[in-house]
Amino acid sequence: MLELRNRLAESIVDFLKENGIDPEREEIIAQFKKPDNIKFGDIAFPVFRYAKDFKLPPVNIGKMIKDYFESNPLHEIEKIEVVGGYVNFHVSPEWMFESLVQRVKERGDDFFKTDILKGKTIIVEFSSPNIAKPFSIGHLRSTVIGNFLRNLFKALGANVIGINHVGDWGTQFGKLIIAYKLWGDEKEFKKDPVKHMFSLYVRFHKEAEKDPSLEDKAREAFARLESGEELERELWKKFRKHSLKEFEKTYKRLNVEFDQVIGESFYSGKIESVVNLLEQKGLLEVSENALVVKLDDYNMPPCLIKKSDGSTLYATRDIAAAIYRKERFNFDKMLYVVGSEQRLHFRQFFKVLEISGFEWARNLEHIEFGLYRFKDGKMSTRKGKVIFLEDVLDESVDRIRKIMKEKNPDLKEKEREEIAEVLGVGAIIFNDLKNDRIKDVHFSWEEVLNLDGDSGPYIAYSYVRCNGILRNAREVEEGFVPNFTHNSEVLLVKKLFEFSEIIDIAYRNRKSHFIANYLLELTRSFTTFYHNCRVIGENKEVSSFRKTLVKLTLITLKSGAELLGMRLPDRM
RNA sequence: GCACCUGUAGCUCAGCAGGAUAGAGCACAGGAUUCCUAAUCCUGGUGUCGCAGGUUCGAAUCCUGCCAGGUGCACCA
Numbered sequence: 001m002l003e004l005r006n007r008l009a010e011s012i013v014d015f016l017k018e019n020g021i022d023p024e025r026e027e028i029i030a031q032f033k034k035p036d037n038i039k040f041g042d043i044a045f046p047v048f049r050y051a052k053d054f055k056l057p058p059v060n061i062g063k064m065i066k067d068y069f070e071s072n073p074l075h076e077i078e079k080i081e082v083v084g085g086y087v088n089f090h091v092s093p094e095w096m097f098e099s100l101v102q103r104v105k106e107r108g109d110d111f112f113k114t115d116i117l118k119g120k121t122i123i124v125e126f127s128s129p130n131i132a133k134p135f136s137i138g139h140l141r142s143t144v145i146g147n148f149l150r151n152l153f154k155a156l157g158a159n160v161i162g163i164n165h166v167g168d169w170g171t172q173f174g175k176l177i178i179a180y181k182l183w184g185d186e187k188e189f190k191k192d193p194v195k196h197m198f199s200l201y202v203r204f205h206k207e208a209e210k211d212p213s214l215e216d217k218a219r220e221a222f223a224r225l226e227s228g229e230e231l232e233r234e235l236w237k238k239f240r241k242h243s244l245k246e247f248e249k250t251y252k253r254l255n256v257e258f259d260q261v262i263g264e265s266f267y268s269g270k271i272e273s274v275v276n277l278l279e280q281k282g283l284l285e286v287s288e289n290a291l292v293v294k295l296d297d298y299n300m301p302p303c304l305i306k307k308s309d310g311s312t313l314y315a316t317r318d319i320a321a322a323i324y325r326k327e328r329f330n331f332d333k334m335l336y337v338v339g340s341e342q343r344l345h346f347r348q349f350f351k352v353l354e355i356s357g358f359e360w361a362r363n364l365e366h367i368e369f370g371l372y373r374f375k376d377g378k379m380s381t382r383k384g385k386v387i388f389l390e391d392v393l394d395e396s397v398d399r400i401r402k403i404m405k406e407k408n409p410d411l412k413e414k415e416r417e418e419i420a421e422v423l424g425v426g427a428i429i430f431n432d433l434k435n436d437r438i439k440d441v442h443f444s445w446e447e448v449l450n451l452d453g454d455s456g457p458y459i460a461y462s463y464v465r466c467n468g469i470l471r472n473a474r475e476v477e478e479g480f481v482p483n484f485t486h487n488s489e490v491l492l493v494k495k496l497f498e499f500s501e502i503i504d505i506a507y508r509n510r511k512s513h514f515i516a517n518y519l520l521e522l523t524r525s526f527t528t529f530y531h532n533c534r535v536i537g538e539n540k541e542v543s544s545f546r547k548t549l550v551k552l553t554l555i556t557l558k559s560g561a562e563l564l565g566m567r568l569p570d571r572m
Numbered sequence: 573g574c575a576c577c578u579g580u581a582g583c584u585c586a587g588c589a590g591g592a593u594a595g596a597g598c599a600c601a602g603g604a605u606u607c608c609u610a611a612u613c614c615u616g617g618u619g620u621c622g623c624a625g626g627u628u629c630g631a632a633u634c635c636u637g638c639c640a641g642g643u644g645c646a647c648c649a
Contacts, residue, residue, distance in 0.1 A: 033591065036592070036593090036594080037592080037593085040592070044591085046592085049629080051629070052629085058629090083592075085630095086591085086592065128649095167649065170648070170649060171647090171648060172648070172649070219647085264649090289647090292646075292647090299575080300645090302646065303646090306647085307646090313646095313647070313648085314648075314649050338649095340576085340577065340644090341642095342644085343576070343577085343644070344575085344576085344643095344644055345644090368577090370577085370578085370642085400611095403611065404611090407609080435584085435585060435586085436586085438578080439578070440642070452611080454584090454585085454596075454598085458611075458612090460611090461611050461612075462612090464609070464611095465608075465609065465612090468609060470608095471608085472608050517585095517586065520596080520597085521596090524596090527613065528614095530608080530612080531613050531614085532613095535608060536607085536608055537607075571609080
């Protein structure tokens with residue numbers, strides 16, 4: 001469609017030039033619009049703004065453009081209509097179908113992939129849970145959004161490095177160490193390490209309200225950890241090991257992989273060189289006994305580099321990590337998938353890098369997203385007010401399992417289990433990715449687990465039907481000659497054709513909801529087609545053509561779901 | 573207090589490099605199954621696009637101000 005727009009724009013530029021107007025092609029392309037209603041065609045060009053130049057009503061100009069195209073016709077265009085001030089181009093569905101088929105013949109299942117990012121190295125830092133805390137539904141967002149971006153950039157040909165920047169360093173570990181020393185229970189820990197650590201963490205904050213000296217003790221404990229004291233180090237290793245093992249299970253369920261899992265602790269040895277560098281550049285100042293970089297000139301509060309007790313902070317480690325990664329991977333872009341509440345933090349350390357002379361700092365992006373919130377406010381790990389992701393996934397799988405028993409009782413137990421897992425987890429992933437990530441998600445079990453309408457299972461169901469048809473229509477040969485006999489076929493082909501453009505939009509905005517919504521629309525187009533057009537039992541030409549439409553729908557649904565990181569079952 | 577984000581149908585949300593009567597899902601009512609899985613499809617919308625100005629041939633979309641909710645603003649991450 002992009003190429004077609006280019007060609008249309010070129011013709012319009014020629015036409016306008018003949019009439020003494022000299023616009024850029026890009027300018028024309030920007031004016032193209034996708035009509036709200038399909039009856040107005042596929043590409044619309046509004047001509048209102050030229051009324052003054054031509055000293056004619058828009059309709060007349062539209063007619064002139066139409067005439068121009070009719071004397072220089074494009075085979076991709078089936079029909080041109082002038083309505084009001086618009087020139088509406090109706091793209092030939094036959095041409096769309098043939099282009100799609102051609103593409104699939106050439107590229108197979110990779111038909112939607114491109115190489116626009118070939119040769120580029122892109123780092124996506126995502127998930128990054130705190131290993132002192134359990135994996136809550138709050139961590140789901142960074143995980144699935146990051147995974148989506150990793151998939152997307154890969155599909156566009158980039159060399160992508162997905163990094164799980166595990167939160168395994170910081171004062172929180174001081175807290176955990178103190179709490180473990182005071183109230184830790186070896187037996188409880190062995191039984192369920194993560195839950196036990198969580199209860200210690202919550203208890204720490206509760207007790208610290210009564211006894212604020214605990215906070216100081218925690219900071220001291222972290223300082224000892226950072227300076228390499230044996231006892232603290234051992235405890236830390238123990239906490240870390242068990243947490244990572246636990247997280248691994250969750251990642252497996254979510255079908256998420258990382259190219260690198262490096263904790264913040266990894267950078268603790270690289271802090272001094274950062275401090276020295278900032279010192280050299282004359283950016284470092286002592287303020288209230290701490291080391292800071294002042295950012296007054298950029299309308300930001302100072303960025304804290306070292307606490308007054310000499311231990312490091314989040315920002316320091318992020319700066320060290322960025323420099324390290326630039327040296328190691330020489331990335332073209334680095335994206336941080338982290339909640340929007342940390343926006344200031346990112347602006348600050350991006351700026352510190354920039355004024356330190358690292359020009360590549362402008363290739364850093366904070367991919368922010370809204371947080372999960374309850375009716376009565378924010379989730380808080382500290383207060384123990386948190387929903388565990390595992391519980392959400394289990395509940396979702398449970399619900400699916402029940403529905404499956406009802407709808408398809410003939411499935412074997414083992415197969416049903418596998419499919420319920422795929423559908424249940426997929427439903428949660430889809431639910432998270434279907435809305436603009438910038439918005440907060442109001443958590444309610446009802447909504448997260450809602451399986452009606454705009455949901456993962458809805459898409460999966462269409463996919464399953466496609467598979468069913470292909471299984472039952474083995475005898476039918478695929479047909480590559482367009483043979484439209486019903487309007488729903490035309491609408492389906494047009495929807496299928498949109499896919500590449502949607503990928504482009506999702507890429508430019510780094511947002512998954514464009515793809516999620518597209519998949520819902522495609523599914524709707526398909527089910528309408530499904531209800532109106534049978535594949536099996538029609539004459540040869542019709543059956544063959546329709547079989548190919550089903551095949552195209554199948555691979556498009558699969559590809560879109562793959563980008564989102566959602567698996568689809570062959571039956572359900 | 574300052575900065576940023578959000579505000580669209582009863583609810584959850586699309587649409588916002590300006591463009592045609594502002595669209596989905598849920599909920600509610602009715603209908604469709606001799607036929608590729610009815611987890612489906614079809615029919616039914618009188619919405620102050622938070623409010624008020626401005627720019628424009630044209631504003632949900634851009635600008636300004638205000639209101640509401642959220643987030644952040646030095647030793648947490």
